Amino acid sequence: MRIVCPSCEATYDVPDATLGSAARQVRCVRCSTVWQVDPTLEPEDPIEVHPDADLPPPIAIPREVSELAPPFQPMSATHRLPRTLKPSGGMTTVVIAWLLSFAILGAAGWAAVIWRAAIMHAWEPSKRLYQWLGLG
Numbered sequence: 001m002r003i004v005c006p007s008c009e010a011t012y013d014v015p016d017a018t019l020g021s022a023a024r025q026v027r028c029v030r031c032s033t034v035w036q037v038d039p040t041l042e043p044e045d046p047i048e049v050h051p052d053a054d055l056p057p058p059i060a061i062p063r064e065v066s067e068l069a070p071p072f073q074p075m076s077a078t079h080r081l082p083r084t085l086k087p088s089g090g091m092t093t094v095v096i097a098w099l100l101s102f103a104i105l106g107a108a109g110w111a112a113v114i115w116r117a118a119i120m121h122a123w124e125p126s127k128r129l130y131q132w133l134g135l136g
């Protein structure tokens with residue numbers, strides 16, 4: 001198959017066995033241009049032959065190594081997370097929430113001490129806990 005470099009128009013006569021049956025990339029040894037060659041697509045017009053017989057055939061590069069592919073840019077997925085995960089009110093809201101939690105727990109403990117007689121009367125097993133705490 002005859003292929004022509006799209007950049008410097010160097011002409012190569014490559015055996016069909018070298019190219020294979022599927023499209024692949026080749027590199028011009030004269031100007032290092034890499035381009036795609038599809039053996040299944042034969043040119044409609046005959047290519048004019050240039051006397052470039054002294055040039056070696058182009059180097060076939062592996063399909064996986066594509067110098068023309070754009071560089072891979074790693075990207076974090078954190079931008080997809082909803083912004084509501086962050087505390088919107090800052091440290092003040094967090095401190096208020098903690099103080100409110102302690103106040104609720106303290107009020108519950110204080111009520112358990114104040115109304116311990118009623119609690120022990122309603123729930124017999126709680127007597128052991130109050131006795132263990134020295135409040136029974």
Ligand SMILES: [Zn+2]
Pocket residue numbers: 005006007008009010028029030031032033
């Ligand atoms: Zn070239």
